[in-house]
Amino acid sequence: MSCATEYVPQLRSLGYRITPQRMAILHVLRHSDKHLSPRDVYKKAKKDFPRLTEPTVYRTLDFLAKNGLARPARTGKGRLQYELAQTDHHHIACRVCGNEVEVDHQLLENLYGRMESTSGYARIDSHVTFFGVCPNCQKA
Amino acid sequence: MSCATEYVPQLRSLGYRITPQRMAILHVLRHSDKHLSPRDVYKKAKKDFPRLTEPTVYRTLDFLAKNGLARPARTGKGRLQYELAQTDHHHIACRVCGNEVEVDHQLLENLYGRMESTSGYARIDSHVTFFGVCPNCQKA
DNA sequence: ATAGTTATTGTAAAAACTTGCAATAAGGAA
DNA sequence: TTCCTTATTGCAAGTTTTTACAATAACTAT
Secondary structure, X not given: OHHHHHHHHHHHHOOOOOOHHHHHHHHHHHOOOOOXXXXXXXXXXXXXXXXXXXXXXXXXXXXXXXXOXXXXXXXXXXXXXXXXXXXXXXXXXXXXXOOEEEEEOHHHHHHHHHHHHHHOOEOOOOOOEEEEEOHHHHHO | OHHHHHHHHHHHHOOOOOOHHHHHHHHHHHOXXXXXXHHHHHHHHHHHOOOOOHHHHHHHHHHHHHOOOEEEEEOXXXXXXXXXXXXXXXXXXXXXXXXXXXXXOHHHHHHHHHHHHXXXXXXXXXXXXXXXXXXXXXXX
């Protein structure tokens, strides 16, 4: 769990408390390169800290996202997933079959800049799933 | 319920069946200018057709979205909402306080075109909620 | 080290959403 | 109209996500 200590100063400087639950969850995210559902995180983190409960996982992931440590996403089916806030990319999901492909964040950079200046919102960077119809389903 | 009959030819030509459930749900969407949650749609459409059930509402809204008649969206909190596929606009939600503002679809037109050509996906137009930090929460 | 403050957690229950399967009824053919 | 086929629905149960509130345990200051 040691590698999660790298987040301690950041959390503490924001006035938040360091709890074994948060450490266990950060540790799980830290050691996965994929998106994880709250359920995935729960099952893995529970091994480190058996007293962990599911509502705490949901709340902690939300907490991490609000503070920029984790990036939330929605699958094409609307399910929640999280990953550490590192790689910026997005998905397009087929509204017919659900199949997903990645789109590089680069394509969105401009848009985000313009949205920020017109709306006044900052740090627009959320991992988003767009919807379309995939080449396969276009035939049918 | 008469105004929903305007969708009959379109549905029938795609080989789908016309059911009172579908008509009642279309009628509700047709007479609302706001986004409605499945629960909202259920409560309203049930007045027209009391035998209606909630799973049918979820399935029908999904069905309408897949066929381009309804537009699905996710609120800042991730909740499902639907509206008729007419006005194109999007939201930015504050990841701290949840407050939402609208962004015109115009801003996204270009992006969608480029995403379509690089991915091969078609009809990318989904109503999306982006995340950022609103001016208010930027102060705190 | 100890006590006080309050952020964070666990518990329990609700709300939101999904799924499998048998029953129903819409649309096509006789 | 009547029968047939099968898309669509209802039912029942499951999974996912959220919420209220009391109990716990980080941190701070003594």
